[in-house]
Amino acid sequence: MTIPNLNRRTLLCGAAGLALGAHGAAPAAPAAPAAPAAAAAAGAGAADWDALARHYDVAPEFVNLENAYLGIMARPVLEAFKRNVDLVNRGSSQYLRTRFDSVEKEAIRARVAAHTGVAPGELALTRNACESLQNLIGNYRLLRPGDVLMMGDLDYDVVQDAMAAAARRGGHQLVTVRTPEPATRQNVIDAYEGALRQNPRTRLLLLTHVNNRTGLVTPVAEIVRMAKSRNVDVIVDIAQSWGQLDFSIPDLGADFVGANLHKWVGAPLCSGFMAIRASRLQDIAPQAGNTLYPDTDIRARVHPGTMDVPAVMTIPAAIDFHGSVKLADRAARLRALRDRWVHQVRELPGVQVLTPEDPAMYGALTSFRLRGKTSYEDNVALARRLAEEYGIFTVARKGPVGGACIRVTPSWFTRDEDLDRLAAAIKALAA
Numbered sequence: 495m496t497i498p499n500l501n502r503r504t505l506l507c508g509a510a511g512l513a514l515g516a517h518g519a520a521p522a523a524p525a526a527p528a529a530p531a532a533a534a535a536a537g538a539g540a541a542d543w544d545a546l547a548r549h550y551d552v553a554p555e556f557v558n559l560e561n562a563y564l565g566i567m568a569r570p571v572l573e574a575f576k577r578n579v580d581l582v583n584r585g586s587s588q589y590l591r592t593r594f595d596s597v598e599k600e601a602i603r604a605r606v607a608a609h610t611g612v613a614p615g616e617l618a619l620t621r622n623a624c625e626s627l628q629n630l631i632g633n634y635r636l637l638r639p640g641d642v643l644m645m646g647d648l649d650y651d652v653v654q655d656a657m658a659a660a661a662r663r664g665g666h667q668l669v670t671v672r673t674p675e676p677a678t679r680q681n682v683i684d685a686y687e688g689a690l691r692q693n694p695r696t697r698l699l700l701l702t703h704v705n706n707r708t709g710l711v712t713p714v715a716e717i718v719r720m721a722k723s724r725n726v727d728v729i730v731d732i733a734q735s736w737g738q739l740d741f742s743i744p745d746l747g748a749d750f751v752g753a754n755l756h757k758w759v760g761a762p763l764c765s766g767f768m769a770i771r772a773s774r775l776q777d778i779a780p781q782a783g784n785t786l787y788p789d790t791d792i793r794a795r796v797h798p799g800t801m802d803v804p805a806v807m808t809i810p811a812a813i814d815f816h817g818s819v820k821l822a823d824r825a826a827r828l829r830a831l832r833d834r835w836v837h838q839v840r841e842l843p844g845v846q847v848l849t850p851e852d853p854a855m856y857g858a859l860t861s862f863r864l865r866g867k868t869s870y871e872d873n874v875a876l877a878r879r880l881a882e883e884y885g886i887f888t889v890a891r892k893g894p895v896g897g898a899c900i901r902v903t904p905s906w907f908t909r910d911e912d913l914d915r916l917a918a919a920i921k922a923l924a925a
């Protein structure tokens with residue numbers, strides 16, 4: 495692994511470089527983050543990951559294995575964000591009107607589009623994945639009386655709510671597909687295939703690439719192909735997978751996608767996007783009567799009012815930092831961290847691991863439960879014990895058919911010994 499793009503300018507300026515350059519004033523240069531010698535050395539290996547980990551300021555008081563909620567910013571990104579907060583606060587409306595609104599926002603949108611593999615006109619910036627997905631679902635124009643909406647039991651609660659609201663509004667049936675446990679690539683595909691066959695009036699399907707309950711990776715491209723062959727439109731939630739797994743948006747084959755950048759890309763909170771295939775733009779109505787943009791512009795599909803401008807300005811710095819390590823290497827690293835603890839506990843009779851060993855079916859996130867401990871309360875209590883007795887922060891999740899579970903999510907700065915500590919704790923608790 496190398497960190498080729500972490501050149502000095504990127505690290506120092508990031509998005510702020512864009513803004514500050516426009517003002518013609520160089521920022522007071524913060525200390526350049528040390529590019530550790532190990533990081534410069536080519537070739538994959540533990541030393542390189544140690545070098546990447548040193549770019550993060552991580553709370554030392556606990557082991558953070560709950561990195562699926564917020565992806566903390568690497569130090570160069572955090573520094574860029576702080577400069578952008580200062581810049582916006584100092585320049586205020588003058589800065590927003592003369593620089594951000596008129597020039598920089600569009601440059602950032604184009605940058606994010608390039609990062610995802612779609613055309614600039616196919617992507618709109620949003621505040622988060624929920625906003626993207628709510629707008630796509632709520633403004634989908636093609637539902638007719640008698641049509642069925644379909645989602646999965648492991649989809650994200652807020653997005654399930656958006657599907658349920660759309661179904662209620664039009665008097666449509668809402669079908670929920672149960673993900674089998676244990677899951678395999680084939681039985682997940684079969685579950686959706688069977689549900690689509692049994693519900694031939696299905697018009698709109700929600701898929702989640704990496705669900706937030708078990709971490710299972712849904713074979714999205716296969717299911718999208720299958721759905722499209724039945725004239726079913728698919729909205730894909732890539733909130734957890736974008737930046738974590740090695741793919742670009744066109745790989746999914748989906749026409750409608752919602753994501754954030756504040757998890758696995760490591761941008762500041764309140765940065766996200768939606769993507770709509772150009773030929774399908776008219777199938778999504780403008781959001782909340784947006785007249786700021788013409789109907790032919792994807793930006794009419796978002797109407798957020800004032801955005802978190804410093805966060806948006808920092809997106810390019812986050813993309814630069816994230817892109818400094820090949821996505822395939824990042825994805826493999828996260829799977830290796832997950833394997834480190836899972837392989838120590840998977841065969842224990844008292845433990846159930848909720849993702850299969852198929853590398854195509856998991857990334858960083860994997861949930862487990864102690865056999866027989868299936869209630870949410872059981873798992874909240876277990877997460878508390880892990881935190882209080884072992885200093886390990888995780889989270890209880892509910893929703894899988896087999897019951898609630900504990901979600902474990904390492905990240906770029908997680909050390910092998912952190913995962914060994916978790917494995918030892920699980921062994922003790924399951925004994």
Ligand SMILES: Cc1ncc(COP(=O)(O)O)c(C=O)c1O
Pocket residue numbers: 562563621622623624625649650653702704705706731733734753754766
């Ligand atoms: C699968 C999934 N979808 C959607 C979301 C919502 O993301 P955001 O916080 O960007 O709205 C999350 C957040 O955890 C998630 O895990």
